[in-house]
Amino acid sequence: MIEAIRGCGHLLATAWRMDRRRAVVAVVLMLTGALAAPLMAYVLGRMTGEVVAGDAAGAVRSGALVAVLAIAMLTFSHFAHIAYFELAEMAEQDFDEQLMAVSNGSPGIEHHERPELADEITVLRQEGRQLEGAMDALMNGLGLVLAMTVTGVLLAGVNPLLLLLPLAALPPLVAGRAAERIRDRARTATAEPTRVALNLFHLSTSATVAGELRVFQLSRDLVDRHERQWARATGGLARGHFLATVVHTVGQVVFALAYVAAVLLVVRDTMSGRGGVGDVVLVIVLAVQVNQQVTTAVTLLQTLQRMSGAFTRLRRLRAQVAVPDPGAGAPDLPERLRTGITLRDVSFAYHGTGRQVLHGVDVTIPAGARVAVVGENGAGKSTLVKLLCGFYQPTSGQILVDGVDLAAVSPQRWRERISAGFQDFARYELAVRRNVGLGDLPHVDSEPHVRDALDRAQAAGVVDGLPDGLDTQLGRSWTDGQELSGGQWQRLALGRAMMRGEPLLLVLDEPASALDPAAEHALFERFADQAGRVSQASGAITLFVSHRFSTVRMADLIIVLRDGEVAEVGDHAALVAAGGLYAELFALQARAYS
Numbered sequence: 001m002i003e004a005i006r007g008c009g010h011l012l013a014t015a016w017r018m019d020r021r022r023a024v025v026a027v028v029l030m031l032t033g034a035l036a037a038p039l040m041a042y043v044l045g046r047m048t049g050e051v052v053a054g055d056a057a058g059a060v061r062s063g064a065l066v067a068v069l070a071i072a073m074l075t076f077s078h079f080a081h082i083a084y085f086e087l088a089e090m091a092e093q094d095f096d097e098q099l100m101a102v103s104n105g106s107p108g109i110e111h112h113e114r115p116e117l118a119d120e121i122t123v124l125r126q127e128g129r130q131l132e133g134a135m136d137a138l139m140n141g142l143g144l145v146l147a148m149t150v151t152g153v154l155l156a157g158v159n160p161l162l163l164l165l166p167l168a169a170l171p172p173l174v175a176g177r178a179a180e181r182i183r184d185r186a187r188t189a190t191a192e193p194t195r196v197a198l199n200l201f202h203l204s205t206s207a208t209v210a211g212e213l214r215v216f217q218l219s220r221d222l223v224d225r226h227e228r229q230w231a232r233a234t235g236g237l238a239r240g241h242f243l244a245t246v247v248h249t250v251g252q253v254v255f256a257l258a259y260v261a262a263v264l265l266v267v268r269d270t271m272s273g274r275g276g277v278g279d280v281v282l283v284i285v286l287a288v289q290v291n292q293q294v295t296t297a298v299t300l301l302q303t304l305q306r307m308s309g310a311f312t313r314l315r316r317l318r319a320q321v322a323v324p325d326p327g328a329g330a331p332d333l334p335e336r337l338r339t340g341i342t343l344r345d346v347s348f349a350y351h352g353t354g355r356q357v358l359h360g361v362d363v364t365i366p367a368g369a370r371v372a373v374v375g376e377n378g379a380g381k382s383t384l385v386k387l388l389c390g391f392y393q394p395t396s397g398q399i400l401v402d403g404v405d406l407a408a409v410s411p412q413r414w415r416e417r418i419s420a421g422f423q424d425f426a427r428y429e430l431a432v433r434r435n436v437g438l439g440d441l442p443h444v445d446s447e448p449h450v451r452d453a454l455d456r457a458q459a460a461g462v463v464d465g466l467p468d469g470l471d472t473q474l475g476r477s478w479t480d481g482q483e484l485s486g487g488q489w490q491r492l493a494l495g496r497a498m499m500r501g502e503p504l505l506l507v508l509d510e511p512a513s514a515l516d517p518a519a520e521h522a523l524f525e526r527f528a529d530q531a532g533r534v535s536q537a538s539g540a541i542t543l544f545v546s547h548r549f550s551t552v553r554m555a556d557l558i559i560v561l562r563d564g565e566v567a568e569v570g571d572h573a574a575l576v577a578a579g580g581l582y583a584e585l586f587a588l589q590a591r592a593y594s
Contacts, residue, residue: 029080340369
């Protein structure tokens with residue numbers, strides 16, 4: 001019950017914050033319509049007495065009032081629905097925005113890779129779609145509280161023992177709460193197969209991978225996998241819902257017995273002369289209403305408890321992914337790098353694995369350097385990049401920026417001083433100008449800044465070939481959206497990475513994987529020249545990851561990783577001369593291209 005009350009408070013606060021006028025209109029209409037039902041029962045009882053007494057004028061007046069109350073009871077809730085339906089849509093949007101903020105508001109990305117938190121997000125995505133029903137339950141619940149209060153007063157006026165009838169609602173309420181807990185456990189237990197099934201559905205209906213699905217004839221396999229996962233999910237949910245229904249039915253049977261007893265009590269009083277015919281009509285109508293009220297209350301309570309559970313999940317998820325703000329006393333970052341970035345005995349293990357992906361990394365990246373990170377698959381290259389970007393905190397050790405521990409610096413402040421282009425780049429379905437401009441929000445709509453970034457990324461040719469230039473709408477979600485090739489999308493992503501003019505750190509993690517070797521080489525030559533100019537102004541470090549050694553050989557410093565450790569550090573000539581892992585990998589690739 002307390003959870004439901006909390007849920008009501010949260011929904012009311014949300015409705016008030018979204019639109020106060022609609023919230024007031026909806027509440028007033030619902031309360032008026034709900035009050036009309038017990039008042040109509042009272043007036044019916046009075047009208048019956050007037051008919052028996054032969055008071056025709058009084059009976060006509062009472063009949064007219066019954067008609068008015070019936071109209072109010074039947075129509076006011078519909079008018080209220082017009083107001084709170086829009087409130088529900090706004091509340092759903094607000095809930096989605098909160099979930100987006102929690103999911104993406106953290107400086108790190110660890111929570112995206114933890115299965116238990118992924119399950120929470122999966123459930124919350126589904127629960128957010130239930131807000132319309134929750135808002136409906138809230139408004140009906142407010143009216144129901146008022147109706148039950150008035151009903152209790154009227155019943156007490158006939159016979160105080162009838163006040164026990166509403167108390168008979170307690171077993172169904174308790175049973176309803178237990179039933180909702182059972183359903184919630186079932187939803188949590190089936191979150192993983194539900195998430196997998198949804199992923200398989202999106203994969204099999206995605207235009208991006210349609211060609212590969214056909215070439216490898218994977219359609220039937222995906223459908224079979226989808227069917228198995230849904231069978232797991234629906235089977236678990238069905239068992240949970242069946243058990244919840246049994247518990248719910250037991251509670252309703254208890255009330256049904258109390259209802260029969262109440263009707264028999266009133267009939268006995270009437271037959272013994274302690275009440276009139278009007279009291280009989282009043283109690284019979286109110287007893288029916290009490291039955292409906294209790295049934296509705298159980299249903300509404302389950303909905304409100306479910307929504308309250310969703311808000312609780314959201315709060316719990318927010319607490320789990322929240323990162324403490326370093327506060328006003330946190331050290332600031334230098335405007336210009338002077339010594340560089342030092343990794344001191346850095347080790348890292350992903351949550352729940354216990355296996356160190358990086359261990360004992362000791363390396364200094366000088367200010368102004370153009371640095372390449374190479375190594376075989378699984379060597380820890382991407383993990384190192386994620387640590388430098390602040391997506392994760394080292395399990396042990398320190399990352400120092402000009403001697404300042406990055407763990408003590410405000411994550412927001414660090415993000416403002418870095419830029420990045422990733423292999424798994426985002427394809428924002430926006431106009432080209434904004435697609436690129438997102439890389440530097442203060443200049444998101446600035447054409448000079450966007451064109452300069454595109455020029456530095458050698459992506460101006462992509463825009464020149466589009467029908468509306470920078471104003472071309474991208475993406476198939478739009479009727480007139482322009483679709484690009486993988487290489488074109490990647491060049492725009494590189495332009496986005498180039499938007500910030502003087503970052504302290506520019507990370508390029510396989511940013512040209514969709515380009516051919518010659519295009520990548522030309523692109524990195526351009527980057528190297530630009531990095532040299534930028535480093536003179538801010539001491540910026542340009543760090544890139546690539547599997548193509550023709551590209552990395554132009555770096556000032558090459559860091560070679562093997563099994564999570566730094567195997568070698570040096571420039572191309574020195575590493576080749578050393579005859580170690582780098583020389584071996586370089587020779588292997590050179591032979592492959594010869």
